[in-house]
Amino acid sequence: MLSVLGYETVLDYCFEMCEMAIGMGLLPHTNAGLLTYGEMERLRSVNASMGLMLETTAEIPAHRNSPGKRPEERIRMKEDAGRLRIPFTTGILVGIGETMGDREESLMVIRDLHRRYGHIQEVIVQNFCPKEGTPMYRVPGVSQEEMCITIRLARDILPPEIAIQIPPNLADASALIPCGVDDLGGVSPVTPDYINPEHPWPAIEELGKVAGDALLKERLCIYPRFIELGWYHPAIERLIKRLEQQIRGERR
Numbered sequence: 001m002l003s004v005l006g007y008e009t010v011l012d013y014c015f016e017m018c019e020m021a022i023g024m025g026l027l028p029h030t031n032a033g034l035l036t037y038g039e040m041e042r043l044r045s046v047n048a049s050m051g052l053m054l055e056t057t058a059e060i061p062a063h064r065n066s067p068g069k070r071p072e073e074r075i076r077m078k079e080d081a082g083r084l085r086i087p088f089t090t091g092i093l094v095g096i097g098e099t100m101g102d103r104e105e106s107l108m109v110i111r112d113l114h115r116r117y118g119h120i121q122e123v124i125v126q127n128f129c130p131k132e133g134t135p136m137y138r139v140p141g142v143s144q145e146e147m148c149i150t151i152r153l154a155r156d157i158l159p160p161e162i163a164i165q166i167p168p169n170l171a172d173a174s175a176l177i178p179c180g181v182d183d184l185g186g187v188s189p190v191t192p193d194y195i196n197p198e199h200p201w202p203a204i205e206e207l208g209k210v211a212g213d214a215l216l217k218e219r220l221c222i223y224p225r226f227i228e229l230g231w232y233h234p235a236i237e238r239l240i241k242r243l244e245q246q247i248r249g250e251r252r
Helices: 010-023 037-046 071-083 100-117 144-157 173-179 204-211 224-229 234-251
Strands: 049-051 088-094 120-127 163-165
Touching: 010 037, 037 049, 037 071, 037 234, 071 088, 071 100, 088 100, 088 144, 100 120, 100 144, 120 144, 144 163, 144 173, 173 204, 224 234
Parallel strands: 049 088, 088 120, 120 163
Antiparallel strands: none
């Protein structure tokens, strides 16, 4: 199918879609699974930030037939992102057969990577949602209490400059924000959550209610401190600065 459209690889297609987004005044954030150093270096010119979930450092049955889930490969990619000075999003997936000790280890690995390279923007603490027709369909999701404990663990382990994020369409954000959450991720008014289409995004007005007493404000996919550090490709500098000024103007 891609060859019919004129692309040799998925990444060629992804690169051009990023260019198209930039042309429309949007900042791309690519999460395309495992990538090599060279592939990330190429995509860096058309991305303000990138991401890849760690999920867990544990060897679990859920990942047995998924080579792309190998912890050492995912850690390797995060190291490469640090070397390339790419602002990066990662996270853990809660409720896939890991223990609380495994979660602690995973968060410490992320912490240590950030100490080495300083490139982690945010860590997602995401609850696993069973899907009908899959081998783990009957696996019960984690409780709200367990999610809260895990979020507090993340806040204790991670440096304060790293935001802790939960997906507001998968978890009860209003109950979990007091546990240490300070980011609700990216939601879209025009597209579904393609990974979890059965869980629609909350509307912006609803997010405001979910946030409660917390201040809800817009941000770019590259955090301000990385803009100040100049951690972006010169090709997208003008767009980053324009959007940053726009957001600042709206806040005033």
